[in-house]
Amino acid sequence: xxxxxxxxxxxxxxxxxxxxxxxxxxxxxxxxxxxxxxxxxxxxxxxxxxxxxxxxxxxxxxxxxxxxxxxxxxxxxxxxxxxxxxxxxxxxxxxxxxxxxxxxxxxxxxxxxxxxxxxxxxxxxxxxxxxxxxxxxxxxxxxxxxxxxxxxxxxxxxxxxxxxxxxxxxxxxxxxxxxxxxxxxxxxxxxxxxxxxxxxxxxxxxxxxxxxxxxxxxxxxxxxxxxxxxxxxxxxxxxxxxxxxxxxxxxxxxxxxxxxxxxxxxxxxxxxxxxxxxxxxxxxxxxxxxxxxxxxx
Amino acid sequence: xxxxxxxxxxxxxxxxxxxxxxxxxxxxxxxxxxxxxxxxxxxxxxxxxxxxxxxxxxxxxxxxxxxxxxxxxxxxxxxxxxxxxxxxxxxxxxxxxxxxxxxxxxxxxxxxxxxxxxxxxxxxxxxxxxxxxxxxxxxxxxxxxxxxxxxxxxxxxxxxxxxxxxxxxxxxxxxxxxxxxxxxxxxxxxxxxxxxxxxxxxxxxxxxxxxxxxxxxxxxxxxxxxxxxxxxxxxxxxxxxxxxxxxxxxxxxxxxxxxxxxxxxxxxxxxxxxxxxxxxxxxxxxxxxxxxxxxxxxxxxxx
Numbered sequence: 395x396x397x398x399x400x401x402x403x404x405x406x407x408x409x410x411x412x413x414x415x416x417x418x419x420x421x422x423x424x425x426x427x428x429x430x431x432x433x434x435x436x437x438x439x440x441x442x443x444x445x446x447x448x449x450x451x452x453x454x455x456x457x458x459x460x461x462x463x464x465x466x467x468x469x470x471x472x473x474x475x476x477x478x479x480x481x482x483x484x485x486x487x488x489x490x491x492x493x494x495x496x497x498x499x500x501x502x503x504x505x506x507x508x509x510x511x512x513x514x515x516x517x518x519x520x521x522x523x524x525x526x527x528x529x530x531x532x533x534x535x536x537x538x539x540x541x542x543x544x545x546x547x548x549x550x551x552x553x554x555x556x557x558x559x560x561x562x563x564x565x566x567x568x569x570x571x572x573x574x575x576x577x578x579x580x581x582x583x584x585x586x587x588x589x590x591x592x593x594x595x596x597x598x599x600x601x602x603x604x605x606x607x608x609x610x611x612x613x614x615x616x617x618x619x620x621x622x623x624x625x626x627x628x629x630x631x632x633x634x635x636x637x638x639x640x641x642x643x644x645x646x647x648x649x650x651x652x653x654x655x656x657x658x659x660x661x662x663x664x665x666x667x668x669x670x671x672x673x674x675x676x677x678x679x680x681x682x683x684x685x686x687x688x689x690x691x
Numbered sequence: 692x693x694x695x696x697x698x699x700x701x702x703x704x705x706x707x708x709x710x711x712x713x714x715x716x717x718x719x720x721x722x723x724x725x726x727x728x729x730x731x732x733x734x735x736x737x738x739x740x741x742x743x744x745x746x747x748x749x750x751x752x753x754x755x756x757x758x759x760x761x762x763x764x765x766x767x768x769x770x771x772x773x774x775x776x777x778x779x780x781x782x783x784x785x786x787x788x789x790x791x792x793x794x795x796x797x798x799x800x801x802x803x804x805x806x807x808x809x810x811x812x813x814x815x816x817x818x819x820x821x822x823x824x825x826x827x828x829x830x831x832x833x834x835x836x837x838x839x840x841x842x843x844x845x846x847x848x849x850x851x852x853x854x855x856x857x858x859x860x861x862x863x864x865x866x867x868x869x870x871x872x873x874x875x876x877x878x879x880x881x882x883x884x885x886x887x888x889x890x891x892x893x894x895x896x897x898x899x900x901x902x903x904x905x906x907x908x909x910x911x912x913x914x915x916x917x918x919x920x921x922x923x924x925x926x927x928x929x930x931x932x933x934x935x936x937x938x939x940x941x942x943x944x945x946x947x948x949x950x951x952x953x954x955x956x957x958x959x960x961x962x963x964x965x966x967x968x969x970x971x972x973x974x975x976x977x978x979x980x981x982x983x984x985x986x987x988x989x990x991x992x993x994x
Contacts, residue, residue, distance in 0.1 A: 418883070422881070424765065425768050425773055426769060428762045428763075428765025428766050429765065429766050432786050432852055432856070433785050435849055435852075436785055436786070436788055436789050436792075438800075439797070491696055491700070494692075494699075495697040495699070497697075498693045498694060498697030501693075502694070509697075512701050513697050513700050513701060516703075517700050518972060518976060519968075519969055520700060520703065522969070522972035523965065523968055524910020524911070524964050524968055525794075525910070526912040526941050527711070527964055528707070530941060530945070530961040531706075531707045533945070534710050534958070535710060562700070588692075613791075616792075616796070617793070617794075618793070618794060618795040618913045619794070619912035619942055623945050643794075643913070646795050647913065650917065658803065661799055665795070665796050665799050668793060668795075672791065676791075
């Protein structure tokens with residue numbers, strides 16, 4: 395009650411401008427607090443992953459298979475291999491389709507034809523699809539109808555579907571930054587359109603294309619839900635794409651929902667590995683892009 | 692060649708819709724509209740109604756939106772209107788990093804760090820302060836468990852914060868500087884400028900940002916699955932009951948579906964999720980475009 399009255403006095407001082415000034419100050423504090431809260435949550439999450447995960451890391455953690463509960467040791471070897479293998483499959487399908495969509499939108503259509511509108515629109519919609527729905531679709535298509543059992547290939551395809559819109563949008567934006575003068579110069583020399591795109595436009599935009607590919611791989615590498623329904627996970631090393639395959643996020647899930655404290659520690663360790671993998675991918679891109687940009691200037 | 696490859700996107704989306712419709716058809720034919728109103732989900736008696744899942748999804752997503760929208764708009768205002776120039780890019784980058792963290796890691800953090808805090812401090816606090824109030828108190832009834840709709844909503848709010856922030860930031864940047872200058876020239880404080888000139892102009896775009904966040908929250912799977920409880924099929928008003936969302940139900944039960952009708956019911960849930968996601972995305976994009984395209988008559992009048 396007392397606090398309320400104090401607040402009321404504070405908000406209704408004698409001078410109107412004083413009140414406006416106080417409201418302005420309060421608003422500034424609230425807005426600053428929002429930004430601080432967001433950054434704080436990020437630090438908390440990353441901090442916990444590092445602090446809780448670092449203890450689980452040792453050389454065996456990266457090379458060993460998961461062991462049954464109670465046995466000491468074991469790691470996420472198959473999961474690391476599986477994630478990399480499925481990301482490779484995803485890139486084989488996702489990158490060409492995404493880049494093609496971007497070239498189509500940026501080079502051929504400039505957003506004018508009905509097909510371009512349709513492609514652009516569906517790419518946005520695919521980007522907005524819940525990843526679990528993509529998992530159900532790939533299960534119904536590849537796991538049930540084509541292969542017949544859970545397999546890493548289907549996992550890769552579901553990741554590819556997640557990559558397509560990310561690649562397409564990022565590459566499209568880069569292609570639009572390529573100066574028209576370059577295209578015109580090339581075309582004026584009598585070089586056909588496709589050669590212009592392949593040898594003039596794409597090399598100029600290569601930094602953006604690399605960024606797009608790695609960005610999408612980083613995003614896809616952390617996906618869990620579609621892999622649960624397609625690759626399923628596997629405790630053992632498996633290089634065969636048409637068998638169930640382990641993946642880091644799925645392994646984290648399996649470790650985390652177990653009742654064993656030791657497995658929880660391993661879940662944090664695997665989470666740290668996943669975060670590190672994503673951070674390395676991003677850092678490598680920045681480095682590669684930085685070098686390439688220097689080459690141009 | 693490029694045209695053919697580019698056409699893969701529409702074909703893919705059409706394929707997803709068609710395949711899900713075909714697989715969901717047996718359940719839709721058998722249960723009809725009661726699928727959406729019945730909350731009994733019993734694989735043994737082969738009786739499926741998704742109302743509890745739909746309810747859980749709606750409640751967690753709206754809770755996430757209620758928490759994330761003000762904070763996200765606050766972050767966007769900080770980045771566009773308040774922050775010193777040299778802070779803008781780093782803070783922007785940090786908030787966008789939140790979007791780069793995989794869902795499973797939010798789940799892990801939510802399960803082992805957030806849930807104990809919620810159970811130990813936050814939920815008892817709400818139960819003690821809001822619980823006794825008439826009406827609204829029902830939101831915090833029942834025992835405190837720590838794996839419930841409330842925790843799921845909080846973790847979702849963190850996950851959609853970067854989406855809301857990034858879209859709102861673009862919208863605020865699209866507000867013409869003359870709007871601000873006019874207001875400041877009249878002697879308004881910075882907050883009055885934001886409140887009376889910037890926000891009204893950006894209103895429909897911010898609504899679009901919120902809906903994009905909502906669309907992301909609706910389909911989010913792993914983080915929610917790990918903290919939402921996955922047990923109740925009863926619909927109760929309390930946020931403190933363990934629940935299910937559509938996405939977590941799919942993730943949890945998909946590999947268990949042994950009968951054709953069980954599987955079909957799960958795919959029907961996925962189909963609902965698909966349709967909702969498409970509708971939300973279309974709606975959000977229309978709203979965002981309406982601001983980004985330039986001053987529309989209504990926005991200017993409101994300012």
